[in-house]
Amino acid sequence: MRSRARTHVATLLLSAVLASAALAVGGGAAHARTPSPSPSPSLSSSFGLPASVDGGAWSSGHLQGTAIDRRRGHMYFSFTNLLVKTDLAGRPIGSVTGLTGHLGDLDFNSADGRVYGSLEYKAAQAFYVAIFDGSRITRMNMDARTTDVLSTVHLREVVRDYTADMNGDGVFDGDTGNTPDHRYGCSGIDGVAFGPGLNGRGGVRLTVAYGVYSNTTRTDNDHQVLLQYDVRDWWKYERPLSEDALHTSGPASPDGKFFAYTGNTTYGVQNLEYDGDSGNWLMAVYKGKKAAFPNYGLYVLDGSKPARRGEVKGQPRPESGRILSLLPRGLHHEPSGVYGYESGGQYGLVSLDDGRYYVAEAGTVDSGGTTLQTGRAVLHRWTGAVPNPFAVRGPAS
Numbered sequence: 001m002r003s004r005a006r007t008h009v010a011t012l013l014l015s016a017v018l019a020s021a022a023l024a025v026g027g028g029a030a031h032a033r034t035p036s037p038s039p040s041p042s043l044s045s046s047f048g049l050p051a052s053v054d055g056g057a058w059s060s061g062h063l064q065g066t067a068i069d070r071r072r073g074h075m076y077f078s079f080t081n082l083l084v085k086t087d088l089a090g091r092p093i094g095s096v097t098g099l100t101g102h103l104g105d106l107d108f109n110s111a112d113g114r115v116y117g118s119l120e121y122k123a124a125q126a127f128y129v130a131i132f133d134g135s136r137i138t139r140m141n142m143d144a145r146t147t148d149v150l151s152t153v154h155l156r157e158v159v160r161d162y163t164a165d166m167n168g169d170g171v172f173d174g175d176t177g178n179t180p181d182h183r184y185g186c187s188g189i190d191g192v193a194f195g196p197g198l199n200g201r202g203g204v205r206l207t208v209a210y211g212v213y214s215n216t217t218r219t220d221n222d223h224q225v226l227l228q229y230d231v232r233d234w235w236k237y238e239r240p241l242s243e244d245a246l247h248t249s250g251p252a253s254p255d256g257k258f259f260a261y262t263g264n265t266t267y268g269v270q271n272l273e274y275d276g277d278s279g280n281w282l283m284a285v286y287k288g289k290k291a292a293f294p295n296y297g298l299y300v301l302d303g304s305k306p307a308r309r310g311e312v313k314g315q316p317r318p319e320s321g322r323i324l325s326l327l328p329r330g331l332h333h334e335p336s337g338v339y340g341y342e343s344g345g346q347y348g349l350v351s352l353d354d355g356r357y358y359v360a361e362a363g364t365v366d367s368g369g370t371t372l373q374t375g376r377a378v379l380h381r382w383t384g385a386v387p388n389p390f391a392v393r394g395p396a397s
Contacts (some may be wrong), residue, residue: 263293
C-alpha cells in the first residue's frame with residue numbers, strides 16, 4: 001500500500017531539474033519525449049498533489065499502468081516496453097529501456113520503496129514480477145539488462161495455467177485465445193497491487209491478476225483470477241533480467257489463489273488497485289464480448305467479505321476455490337448477478353486512500369511523421385455514481 005506521509009512536494013517541484021528531450025535506442029526502439037513547456041501544476045489540495053501529471057510522449061507501446069511515490073514526489077508510468085519516472089510536475093527524471101517483454105500494471109510498495117510491475121515473455125512461457133529500484137533511476141534511457149535498477153521474480157503458478165493442455169491433445173497452442181487450452185483462459189498477467197490478504201487474515205500481500213483471453217465459445221474463462229504473495233522474503237528469489245537466459249527463480253506456489261465471477265473480459269484485469277479508504281479492490285478491464293454478461297469496464301471487490309470456499313463455475317470438471325464477492329453497488333445485471341461500473345482506469349489507476357484517485361489517460365501524438373504514445377494521470381474523486389463512479393477533481397479554490 002502507498003505511504004500516506006505528507007510531503008513538501010512544492011519544494012520538489014521548484015528544485016527539480018528539467019530533463020531535456022532525448023532520443024536513444026533501447027530494446028531496438030528509440031524513446032523520445034516531445035519538447036514542451038513545464039508550467040507549475042495546479043495544486044488540488046493541501047496535500048500538494050497536482051490535478052494532473054503528464055507522463056510525456058514516447059516511441060513505445062501504449063500506457064499500461066501508473067504508480068506514485070508520494071514521499072519523494074515521483075510518478076511512474078509503464079509504456080509496455082519502457083518505464084518513465086517523473087516528478088509531480090511531469091518533468092522526466094529517468095527512464096528504463098531495453099525491455100522486449102510486456103511491462104504492464106505498476107504499484108508502489110511503501111515497505112521497501114520500490115515499484116512492482118507485471119512482466120510477460122509469452123513466447124518463452126515466462127512470467128515475472130519486475131521490481132524497479134526507483135532511487136537508482138536517475139537518468140534517461142537506463143538499460144534494464146545492464147544496469148542495477150531492475151530485478152525479477154518468476155511466477156511458476158502462472159506458467160502452469162498458461163501452458164495447461166486443457167483438451168489433452170499433447171500440443172501447446174501458444175499465444176492465442178482461439179483454443180480450449182490455457183486453464184481459466186489464462187493469457188498471462190497484468191494487474192498488480194499491494195493490499196491485505198483476501199482470505200481475511202490480514203497482512204500486506206502483493207496481488208497479481210491474470211490476463212484472460214477473450215473467447216466466447218468456452219465457459220471456463222468467466223472469472224478474474226488473482227494470486228497473492230508475501231514478498232517480504234522475495235530477496236532470495238530476485239534475479240537480474242537476462243532476456244537471453246530467462247530464469248525460473250521464484251516461489252513454488254502463491255500464498256493464495258482467488259476467483260471473482262465477472263464474466264469473460266478481454267485480457268483480464270488491466271489495472272488492479274486496493275483502496276485503503278473503503279477497503280475495496282478495483283479491477284479495471286477491457287470489456288468482454290459474451291452476450292450473457294453485462295461486460296462492464298470496472299468491477300469492485302467487496303473488501304469487507306473474505307474469500308469463501310465455493311464453485312469455480314464453468315470448469316470442465318467440478319472445481320471449488322476461494323471465491324471473492326463483488327461489491328453490491330453500481331450497475332447490476334440481474335441475469336448474471338454481476339455488479340460493476342463504466343469508467344476509465346484501464347491504462348492506470350492509483351488510489352490515494354482518501355477517496356481520491358489518479359485515473360490515467362492514454363493517447364497518441366504525431367511528431368514529424370512518427371506516432372508517439374502519451375499518458376497522463378488525472379486526479380479524480382470517488383462518488384460511487386452510476387454509470388461512472390469517478391468525477392474529475394479540479395484545483396482547490
